[in-house]
Amino acid sequence: MKIGIFSKLAAGAAMIALTAGAAKAQESVEVLHWWTSGGEAAALNVLKENLQKQGIGWQDMPVAGGSGVQAMTALRARVTSGDPPTAVQMLGFDIKDWAEMGVVGNLNDLATEQGWDKVIPAALQEFSKFDGDWIAAPVNVHSTNWLWLNKAALDKAGGEPPKNMDELFALLDKFKEQGITPLAHGGQPWQDGTLWESVVLSVGGMDFYKKAVIEADAEALSSDTMRQVFDNMSKLREYFDANFSGRDWNLSTALVIEGQAGAQQMGDWSKGEWLRAEKKPGEDFVCIRFPGTQGSVLFNSDQFVMFDVGEDKRNAQLKMAAAVEDPAFQIAFNTVKGSVPARTDVPDTEFDDCGKKGMKDLAEAAASGNLAGSLAHGHAQPSSVKEAVFDVVTQHLNGQITTDQALERLPQAVAAAQ
Ligand code: GAL
Numbered sequence: 001m002k003i004g005i006f007s008k009l010a011a012g013a014a015m016i017a018l019t020a021g022a023a024k025a026q027e028s029v030e031v032l033h034w035w036t037s038g039g040e041a042a043a044l045n046v047l048k049e050n051l052q053k054q055g056i057g058w059q060d061m062p063v064a065g066g067s068g069v070q071a072m073t074a075l076r077a078r079v080t081s082g083d084p085p086t087a088v089q090m091l092g093f094d095i096k097d098w099a100e101m102g103v104v105g106n107l108n109d110l111a112t113e114q115g116w117d118k119v120i121p122a123a124l125q126e127f128s129k130f131d132g133d134w135i136a137a138p139v140n141v142h143s144t145n146w147l148w149l150n151k152a153a154l155d156k157a158g159g160e161p162p163k164n165m166d167e168l169f170a171l172l173d174k175f176k177e178q179g180i181t182p183l184a185h186g187g188q189p190w191q192d193g194t195l196w197e198s199v200v201l202s203v204g205g206m207d208f209y210k211k212a213v214i215e216a217d218a219e220a221l222s223s224d225t226m227r228q229v230f231d232n233m234s235k236l237r238e239y240f241d242a243n244f245s246g247r248d249w250n251l252s253t254a255l256v257i258e259g260q261a262g263a264q265q266m267g268d269w270s271k272g273e274w275l276r277a278e279k280k281p282g283e284d285f286v287c288i289r290f291p292g293t294q295g296s297v298l299f300n301s302d303q304f305v306m307f308d309v310g311e312d313k314r315n316a317q318l319k320m321a322a323a324v325e326d327p328a329f330q331i332a333f334n335t336v337k338g339s340v341p342a343r344t345d346v347p348d349t350e351f352d353d354c355g356k357k358g359m360k361d362l363a364e365a366a367a368s369g370n371l372a373g374s375l376a377h378g379h380a381q382p383s384s385v386k387e388a389v390f391d392v393v394t395q396h397l398n399g400q401i402t403t404d405q406a407l408e409r410l411p412q413a414v415a416a417a418q
Contacts, residue, residue, distance in 0.1 A: 028057030028086075028316060029051065029057070029317065030059035030061055030086045030087070031060060031061060032074065032075055032087070033062060034071040037248075038277075039272020039337065046333045047323065047329070054319055061085055066188065066190055067190035067378075071088075072090075079103060079307075086306065086307060086317060087317060088304065089303075090304070090305045091301070091303070092300060092301070092380075093379070093382045094378055095127050095128070095130075095303060100130070103307060103308055104306065105307065105308045106134070107134040107136070107137060110318050111134035116134060120138060121342075121366065123299065124138045136303035136306075137320075137325055138325075139302045139303060139333065140333065140334050140337060140339030140342050141299055141300075141339055142300050142301065142338070142374075142377070143268055143297050143298060143300075143358060143362065144194050144197060145198045145289055145293040146265070146267060146289060146290060147168075147263055147291065148253070148271070149262065149286040149287075150285060151285055152259060153262040154262070161286060162288075162291040164202070164291050165199075165202055168291040172239045175262030181239075181241040182262050183263055183265070185240045185244050185247075185265070187244045187398070188248075188249075190390065191249055191266075193375060193376035193393055194376040194377070196229070196233060196397075198265055198290035198293060198298070200212060200229050201298060203232060203292070204229065206369075208220060209296075213372070214381075216385065216418065221411040222410060227403060230396055230403040233396065245398075249266055250270075252264050252266070268340075269338045270338060271338030271354055272337050272338040281353045282353055295361075295368070296370040297370065297371050298372055299373060299374060300373065300374040301379070302339070304320065325342075327343060327345065330346050331346060331350050375389060376390075384417040385417045387417070388414055389413070389414065391413060392406050392409050
């Protein structure tokens with residue numbers, strides 16, 4: 001009898017719990033992103049867990065492929081079929097493009113309530129706002145002009161980090177003598193483009209980068225300086241290993257982590273892989289600005305765009321956006337991801353030396369006019385132009401076209417894509 005009452009009570013309690021659970025489970029977000037490497041997934045987990053604690057369910061829609069090219073293709077398919085995801089990781093000009101189509105949600109109320117205007121730097125607001133309205137929540141600031149070095153290999157080569165292209169080539173020669181792959185590069189268009197933009201900045205300096213890449217000036221794109229850029233790209237290619245073609249960026253990072261390669265040019269998401277492998281900056285690896293680009297920063301910022309998917313999802317979307325801008329989250333996420341906070345009021349205390357350098361470099365570059373958007377990561381030109389540049393850069397890097405042809409085609413391809 002007693003058992004019966006208790007089991008009835010227990011059943012009742014379970015029913016209530018189930019109903020509450022069901023009500024909570026309805027509040028969820030479906031998130032399209034391309035954070036599939038070990039370090040990236042670890043960072044994303046910080047957000048997932050944060051939302052789960054608030055009772056917001058997480059439906060994962062990962063689309064592998066660095067820099068999000070494939071993710072954007074998947075997004076187009078979802079929107080075309082009338083079923084956009086709740087929230088989408090997005091970069092720079094893609095945000096503007098989707099906003100123009102009028103399919104994204106407005107975050108103004110939350111932004112006002114949380115004072116985003118005062119703490120999100122102008123360079124990011126440029127992409128988080130459309131027609132004066134907040135339409136995206138920036139998660140981080142990444143930067144692409146970095147070089148990641150295996151510390152043991154560097155020490156063996158004399159321990160001196162290279163400060164310009166000549167010193168870089170001298171170091172790569174030493175790595176070659178050590179019998180390791182000097183430069184771990186993954187031959188995918190976006191990775192070729194990421195390397196290329198660092199070389200443009202190194203060879204030409206910030207003014208030239210702005211002229212050629214941001215303004216897409218035809219003369220700059222076929223100039224003698226650009227010739228030097230392509231010559232340097234050909235030279236760098238000689239330091240790749242035989243298996244570079246098509247390799248994912250994180251697999252190249254792994255080669256440097258394991259000491260099979262000496263260096264990798266890559267954005268600071270690369271640090272996420274080192275940390276994931278329990279390696280420490282200054283002990284196991286060294287992060288430096290790509291030789292010749294000290295003082296300048298090419299940036300990109302991952303932002304979450306909330307699609308207009310109806311009122312019943314709105315609360316979960318706002319909670320997600322609020323969670324993203326929470327200063328504590330900004331620290332917890334970005335210390336794992338390799339990026340730096342999207343807010344200017346977050347202290348650097350919890351960040352490692354590479355993170356501290358990233359934050360300092362960013363602030364200084366912004367103040368001195370040496371901050372510019374990364375082309376390869378969507379912050380310099382719309383996707384059509386970006387991909388037109390990738391085509392020329394990749395064909396040239398793979399030896400399909402000569403430097404003369406690259407210089408002729410680059411301004412033509414850019415003009416055709418504009
Ligand atoms: C970038 C993105 C980073 C990182 C990287 C490699 O475009 O901003 O967060 O994920 O691609 O996938």
